[in-house]
Amino acid sequence: MAAYIAVDxxxxxxxxxxxxxxxxxxxxxxxxxxxxxxESPYDRLVNLITRVWPSGETVAAIGAAAPGPVDPYxxxxxxxxxxxxxxxxxxxxxxxxxxxxxxxxxxDANLAALGEWKYGAGKGHRHLVYLTISTGIGGGVIMDNHLxxxxxxxxxxxxxxxxxxxxxxxxxxxxxxxxxxxSGPSIARWVEAExxxxxxxxxxAVKPVTAKLVAEAARQGDALAACAFARAGEFIGRAVADxxxxxxxxxxIIGGGVSLSxxxxxxxxxxxxxxxVMDAHYLDHLTVTTAALGDETGLLGALVLARGLx
Amino acid sequence: MAAYIAVDxxxxxxxxxxxxxxxxxxxxxxxxxxxxxxESPYDRLVNLITRVWPSGETVAAIGAAAPGPVDPYxxxxxxxxxxxxxxxxxxxxxxxxxxxxxxxxxxDANLAALGEWKYGAGKGHRHLVYLTISTGIGGGVIMDNHLxxxxxxxxxxxxxxxxxxxxxxxxxxxxxxxxxxxSGPSIARWVEAExxxxxxxxxxAVKPVTAKLVAEAARQGDALAACAFARAGEFIGRAVADxxxxxxxxxxIIGGGVSLSxxxxxxxxxxxxxxxVMDAHYLDHLTVTTAALGDETGLLGALVLARGLx
Numbered sequence: 001m002a003a004y005i006a007v008d009x010x011x012x013x014x015x016x017x018x019x020x021x022x023x024x025x026x027x028x029x030x031x032x033x034x035x036x037x038x039e040s041p042y043d044r045l046v047n048l049i050t051r052v053w054p055s056g057e058t059v060a061a062i063g064a065a066a067p068g069p070v071d072p073y074x075x076x077x078x079x080x081x082x083x084x085x086x087x088x089x090x091x092x093x094x095x096x097x098x099x100x101x102x103x104x105x106x107x108d109a110n111l112a113a114l115g116e117w118k119y120g121a122g123k124g125h126r127h128l129v130y131l132t133i134s135t136g137i138g139g140g141v142i143m144d145n146h147l148x149x150x151x152x153x154x155x156x157x158x159x160x161x162x163x164x165x166x167x168x169x170x171x172x173x174x175x176x177x178x179x180x181x182x183s184g185p186s187i188a189r190w191v192e193a194e195x196x197x198x199x200x201x202x203x204x205a206v207k208p209v210t211a212k213l214v215a216e217a218a219r220q221g222d223a224l225a226a227c228a229f230a231r232a233g234e235f236i237g238r239a240v241a242d243x244x245x246x247x248x249x250x251x252x253i254i255g256g257g258v259s260l261s262x263x264x265x266x267x268x269x270x271x272x273x274x275x276x277v278m279d280a281h282y283l284d285h286l287t288v289t290t291a292a293l294g295d296e297t298g299l300l301g302a303l304v305l306a307r308g309l310x
Numbered sequence: 311m312a313a314y315i316a317v318d319x320x321x322x323x324x325x326x327x328x329x330x331x332x333x334x335x336x337x338x339x340x341x342x343x344x345x346x347x348x349e350s351p352y353d354r355l356v357n358l359i360t361r362v363w364p365s366g367e368t369v370a371a372i373g374a375a376a377p378g379p380v381d382p383y384x385x386x387x388x389x390x391x392x393x394x395x396x397x398x399x400x401x402x403x404x405x406x407x408x409x410x411x412x413x414x415x416x417x418d419a420n421l422a423a424l425g426e427w428k429y430g431a432g433k434g435h436r437h438l439v440y441l442t443i444s445t446g447i448g449g450g451v452i453m454d455n456h457l458x459x460x461x462x463x464x465x466x467x468x469x470x471x472x473x474x475x476x477x478x479x480x481x482x483x484x485x486x487x488x489x490x491x492x493s494g495p496s497i498a499r500w501v502e503a504e505x506x507x508x509x510x511x512x513x514x515a516v517k518p519v520t521a522k523l524v525a526e527a528a529r530q531g532d533a534l535a536a537c538a539f540a541r542a543g544e545f546i547g548r549a550v551a552d553x554x555x556x557x558x559x560x561x562x563i564i565g566g567g568v569s570l571s572x573x574x575x576x577x578x579x580x581x582x583x584x585x586x587v588m589d590a591h592y593l594d595h596l597t598v599t600t601a602a603l604g605d606e607t608g609l610l611g612a613l614v615l616a617r618g619l620x
Binding site: 173 | 377388436453454456458459460461462463464465466471472474475480482483489507509548552555556557558559560586588589592594595616
């Protein structure tokens with residue numbers, strides 16, 4: 001029985017793991033920094049995969065989660081945040097040629113959706129939406145047990161739902177997208193703007209403000225910090241209402257770094273979602289929850305991809 | 311070879327047609343009014359189907375397009391505009407019991423998407439979005455050659471994308487949905503509001519203003535009327551940008567009564583769509599066009615459903 005290799009590539013770190021044919025219990029896991037003074041990220045990736053390669057066993061396939069937009073059909077990384085040299089990189093065919101086994105890639109948020117669907121909070125759901133909220137906001141949608149890709153593989157860009165047409169500038173160049181209002185940096189930016197206008201908070205002396213520090217302050221009773229998360233939850237809830245109308249899932253899973261502070265925004269998220277949904281049928285048997293797999297989501301999604309379960 | 315019966319039920323009229331096993335050329339078509347002083351809409355539907363039933367030939371299945379939300383899995387009409395007695399009506403099983411052949415139902419906008427995909431403007435596209443703009447705004451989405459239904463069959467309610475959070479009240483009770491800004495009645499309402507504020511137009515003496523009259527005035531050079539359609543096109547374009555991010559289709563088809571005035575709003579629609587899309591990849595090989603099948607869309611979609619092609 002052949003093993004599978006799963007890889008999760010981020011702008012800061014990359015991880016690879018080896019899995020047996022029929023289980024998602026890692027045989028070996030290695031994590032390294034993506035950036036290196038002399039080695040290229042691609043060379044580091046190849047070395048990383050070599051390090052988890054099983055000895056005395058064949059590998060059936062490699063699955064890789066790449067940050068940023070990818071063409072999953074052609075196996076091409078279109079661009080990758082923090083890896084500026086990866087423009088239209090044919091990663092799947094490069095890995096395939098190097099290792100001599102089939103390789104496939106997917107957008108990290110899409111694969112995280114696959115991971116949560118197969119092994120995490122979404123087990124047993126045929127219609128699932130996954131929303132990852134961290135530095136950016138990404139999404140993955142599974143409909144009828146299939147990952148929704150669309151024509152170029154660019155479907156489910158849930159961070160770029162317009163929530164406030166005249167809202168702040170988004171990283172993509174448009175205004176008022178969910179990502180510009182509820183990502184980690186957006187939460188921190190709002191707090192900084194309020195502080196500069198004289199708002200009172202335990203964060204007054206902090207520079208720079210980060211979403212993590214805002215979460216800590218909120219947990220210690222800081223009203224401005226609590227308000228920042230409640231406000232982000234409202235925007236997410238409004239986007240989730242639109243998401244329900246678009247996809248009618250039975251579960252919405254919130255992942256990513258910001259989701260670790262779920263208790264600070266899930267209440268306002270649910271309230272705003274209920275307020276904005278057009279028909280109560282969408283809420284029938286609907287689960288809204290945080291992700292279950294933590295850091296492993298991307299690797300497990302890449303494993304599902306490698307196994308060709310989708 | 312058995313024949314197929316397709317039915318398109320509207321609040322004003324209902325139509326049924328009989329098709330041979332392997333063609334979409336109607337053998338017989340009958341159209342009647344839905345409302346009648348003494349007969350119920352259900353009885354009229356049964357009589358209508360009986361009238362198109364082929365003599366001396368078996369029927370393989372009946373497919374029916376129902377207005378309003380349906381549960382396509384259970385074959386239940388949840389509610390139907392202008393047919394107030396149809397609340398949770400198990401239409402598929404009633405027809406199945408009456409006629410002794412399999413019957414299935416779908417939301418009319420979903421089935422119109424199927425019709426355009428199989429026989430109309432969307433032929434050959436695997437990833438299609440259909441938007442019908444008339445009294446209301448509905449949608450249907452085909453991803454990877456499958457109709458997107460979601461958990462309860464309520465996916466693709468594209469008329470209820472929020473375009474202006476503080477915008478006018480929508481029929482569903484929420485604010486600023488596409489339907490509240492770009493449907494036929496919304497176009498007419500905007501013109502009436504402008505007239506009441508003293509706007510100059512050939513429509514000044516007209517009461518009530520309808521979208522059809524606004525279209526005629528626009529074609530004859532009325533600036534206010536032209537502006538009303540251009541404005542609706544902008545809202546639709548903004549929603550289409552969101553639709554691209556959600557589904558990444560290769561074609562967006564605009565159908566429904568208002569689409570017959572496509573020349574009055576397609577330019578502003580395209581401009582606003584391009585302006586709001588987050589990444590030019592979404593526009594690569596993208597077709598945005600009006601529907602090809604006209605009044606037949608619903609019937610042909612019901613035929614596709616009956617044939618079990620989806």
